[in-house]
Amino acid sequence: MSQTPAPSDAAPKLTRKAQREATHAALLQVAVMLLIERGAAGVTTLEVQQRADVSRGALLHHFPTRAHLLSATVTELIRRNEEAVWREQAHTASEGDPLTEAIRSLVAAASTSSYVAEMELWAVSRTDPTLRDTLRAAEQDALKARERVLDELFAPLRHEPGYRRVVDLSIEFVRGLVLSNLLRNDSRRSDELVAAWVDAARLIIERARDPLGGKP
Structure with missing residues (x-):
């Protein structure tokens, strides 16, 4: 057997x-x-x-090369940043206002080490053309994933005529705030700036709805 x-x-x-x-x-x-x-x-x-x-x-x-190695980290950093966005979005869901929720989620996610690391790569690439070129290619490959996250985060506002401008300016605002916070660790000032940007973004949407401001 x-x-x-x-x-x-x-x-x-x-x-x-x-x-x-x-x-x-x-x-x-x-x-x-x-x-x-x-x-x-x-x-x-x-x-x-x-x-x-x-x-x-x-x-x-x-x-x-080292440039290829550094640029390859972008995909992983973006993945981590996406996870941070959804974690923060869950925490801010009680805000009630979708515009406030979306912007505050972006701001909170941008305070993570992975987001700061991604921005640092771009700063370093200023004097490193090889790194800059490889980073651009890596960021371009990751563009669809980033746009998907933003579209989902700002989904309640996608029907608004000022949607694209608000999203693009929000990204620029967050990047500037991150750099500023590296120098000034002032949470109260940051909260005031975020609130001011939410008001400004809302005004952009309102003016896009009625560009003539009610005038005939």
């Missing part, structure tokens, strides 16, 4: 494709961690290679 082979305790071997994907993910996670903890200056290819425990050849296969 033949015996059934005993099940092997050894874990199944990964395919080459799975191995490459796992290595890529490990390198990227380490790079994002260093970027958030130390800033862009603290992300070196040697440090990433050592922390991910891969060979130099493996690192260069996935990310030929």
Whole structure:
């Protein structure tokens, strides 16, 4: 009588494709961690290679240059930023006013380390043309995901004629506020500015509804 082979305790071997994907993910996670903890200056290819425990050849296969490595973090940062938006949106859902909820959710999400890290990359790229070019390509690839998040967040206002302008200006406002808060940690001032922007955004919508201001 033949015996059934005993099940092997050894874990199944990964395919080459799975191995490459796992290595890529490990390198990227380490790079994002260093970027958030130390800033862009603290992300070196040697440090990433050592922390991910891969060979130099493996690192260069996935990310030929430091610029490619840094720009690749954008997708992961945007994913984390999206998660932060929905967490904050759930917290502000009691506001009652969709415009206030959307803007306050953006502001709160922008205070996370992943959002600040993404902005830091753009600041560093000012004097690094190679990084700037790769970042632009990475941001362009992530544009659809970002637009989807904004459209969902501001969904109650999409029918308004001033919708696009309010969304675009809100993004610029948030970016400026983040940079300002790095220098001045004044929560009361930030709250006042956010409230003022909500009022201004509401005025933009009202004027877009009636550009003549009620005049015949």
